[in-house]
Amino acid sequence: MADILLREEDLKFASTMVHTLNTILLTSTELFQLRNQLKDLKTPESQSLFCCLYRSWCHNPVTTVSLCFLTQNYRHAYDLIQKFGDLEVTVDFLTEVDKLVQLIECPIFTYLRLQLLDVKNNPYLIKALYGLLMLLPQSSAFQLLSHRLQCVPNPELLQTEDVLKAAPRSQNADSLSIDYAELLQHFERVQKKHLEVRQQRSGRGDPLDRRVVL
Known part of the structure; x- marks a missing residue:
């Protein structure tokens, strides 16, 4: 289905479908094995699957982040x-x-929350969560994520002799064959198309196109 959506010309429909498929991927008990396959990207098959999903998921920026x-x-x-x-x-x-943010608090992302304990090896996880925090207005989700990030420990308090002696490990070293720069460019291209469609719809006075004035 992700492969088919790459050829979908109705971008609003594609975005809605991607959001629905992403919700199924993250919450369905039947897809537990598939989530485990995607979690580490240790095999060429899992890397290929990730890239396939990613290209379709780009129709929806937030679902793309959740896939990451x-x-x-x-x-x-x-x-x-x-x-x-x-x-x-x-x-x-x-x-x-x-x-x-609500999903991050669910059991599916338990491993992600535990990785917040490993501050030194997961700096971009913390920065990404702070990025989401800065995007949100000061709502209940903002308070929820803010409280979670307040639980991130001071890395100096977690240092042990073993940690100090260990060499720093690179994150997701098995997925080095994936061209993330190219995937980021693909994301930008897809989102540019969405912006063009929204501008065209706005020109026609589409009442469904709701905006936030910042």
């Missing part, structure tokens, strides 16, 4: 969130960020 969280691509998630400053911020967009 699922696959532990935290640096790329941070890079994507930096791009959000160039996107059009709508009510629907902020609602999806709100829902993503």
Whole structure:
């Protein structure tokens, strides 16, 4: 389905479908094995699957970030969130960020929350979460994520002799064959198309195109 959506010309429909498929991917018990396959990207098959999903998921910026969280691509998630400053911020967009924060508190992302204990090896995870925090208005989701980040420990308090002796490990070293720069460019191209469509719809006075005035 992700491959088919790459050829979908109705971008609003594609964005809605991607959001629905992402919700199923993250919450369905039947897809537990698939989530585990995507979590580490240790095999060529899992890397190929990630790239296929990513290209379709780009129809929806927030679901793209959630896919990166699922696959532990935290640096790329941070890079994507930096791009959000160039996107059009709508009510629907902020609602999806709100829902993503709620998902981060769910059992599916237990491993992600535990990785917040490993501050030194997961700096981009923390920066990405702070990026989401800065996007949100001061709502209940803002308070929820803010409280979570307040629980991130001081890395100096966690240092042990073993940690000091250990060499720093690179995150997701098995996925080095993935061209993240090219994927980021693909994300920008897809979002540019969405912006053009929204501008055309605005010119026609589409009442469904709701915006936030910042």
